[in-house]
Amino acid sequence: MNDMRRLERDVDTSDIKISAKGVQVYYGDNHAIKDVDVSIADKTVTAFIGPSGCGKSTFLRCINRMNDTIDVARVEGDIRIDGEDIYDKAVDPVQLRAKVGMVFQKPNPFPKSIYDNVAYGPKIHGLAQNKAGLDEIVEKSLRRAALWDEAKDRLNEPGTGLSGGQQQRLCIARAVATEPEILLMDEPCSALDPIATAQVEELIDELRQSYSVVIVTHSMQQAARVSQKTAFFHLGNLVEYGQTGDIFTNPQDPRTESYITGRIG
Numbered sequence: 001m002n003d004m005r006r007l008e009r010d011v012d013t014s015d016i017k018i019s020a021k022g023v024q025v026y027y028g029d030n031h032a033i034k035d036v037d038v039s040i041a042d043k044t045v046t047a048f049i050g051p052s053g054c055g056k057s058t059f060l061r062c063i064n065r066m067n068d069t070i071d072v073a074r075v076e077g078d079i080r081i082d083g084e085d086i087y088d089k090a091v092d093p094v095q096l097r098a099k100v101g102m103v104f105q106k107p108n109p110f111p112k113s114i115y116d117n118v119a120y121g122p123k124i125h126g127l128a129q130n131k132a133g134l135d136e137i138v139e140k141s142l143r144r145a146a147l148w149d150e151a152k153d154r155l156n157e158p159g160t161g162l163s164g165g166q167q168q169r170l171c172i173a174r175a176v177a178t179e180p181e182i183l184l185m186d187e188p189c190s191a192l193d194p195i196a197t198a199q200v201e202e203l204i205d206e207l208r209q210s211y212s213v214v215i216v217t218h219s220m221q222q223a224a225r226v227s228q229k230t231a232f233f234h235l236g237n238l239v240e241y242g243q244t245g246d247i248f249t250n251p252q253d254p255r256t257e258s259y260i261t262g263r264i265g
């Protein structure tokens with residue numbers, strides 16, 4: 001039995017959205033993720049924490065097969081969404097990524113208008129019948145990302161002309177526009193000021209009503225504020241996983257305790 005299985009506590013096994021078993025990731029000879037098992041709940045924010053280089057982003061990228069785009073990366077093991085093997089040969093990674101949206105560390109709007117940034121995904125996935133349908137999706141997505149009021153009078157202006165915090169909300173609007181079921185966020189606030197961070201955190205809390213949200217964060221305060229479940233990674237191992245409150249107040253593994261008290265990291 002590995003560490004995580006022994007230490008997993010209070011993780012509701014009902015309503016599991018993502019389940020991973022025996023996941024290994026290698027970059028060439030570098031064994032970056034070591035035999036990770038985890039079950040991630042629907043309609044919940046799950047935070048991945050741990051020291052730099054422990055594999056948080058690598059594991060996050062397994063969930064929408066973004067590691068496929070890295071030549072030297074090799075993923076082994078079993079990852080299922082709603083019980084379906086996402087690494088099955090029949091699964092189209094492009095379709096998968098519409099269902100599993102991703103928001104990156106640095107806001108990365110396309111060099112297109114605000115409207116087109118949001119409309120791009122729905123267009124390529126054929127989600128709108130006509131222009132009116134597309135307009136509706138764009139408005140709804142910008143509203144969900146709490147950007148509509150600031151953007152509605154400048155939809156044809158470049159997305160890159162928005163402030164950093166607005167650009168990140170635009171990227172969230174772009175991610176939700178394809179009606180995903182899971183939203184992966186890789187340090188989504190690291191380039192934002194405290195006000196924009198607070199707005200995005202508020203948004204994450206709202207988004208969990210509809211999605212399973214998985215967020216990588218370097219900020220333990222942020223993990224404590226936004227997540228219900230926390231997974232602590234160390235040297236490629238998932239060391240401890242449980243209710244966020246328990247992980248921060250009563251960690252079971254000395255490595256978790258050292259990290260949250262600032263002794264490693």
Ligand SMILES: Nc1ncnc2c1ncn2[C@@H]1O[C@H](COP(=O)(O)OP(=O)(O)OP(=O)(O)O)[C@@H](O)[C@H]1O
Pocket residue numbers: 027030032050051052053054055056057058059070072218
């Ligand atoms: N594209 C890549 N090519 C080769 N090795 C990589 C790549 N991405 C990550 N790695 C390696 O995999 C290991 C885990 O890195 P990863 O970025 O997943 O960690 P992390 O916990 O997200 O780190 P950080 O908090 O610093 O972002 C590291 O040894 C890193 O060097």
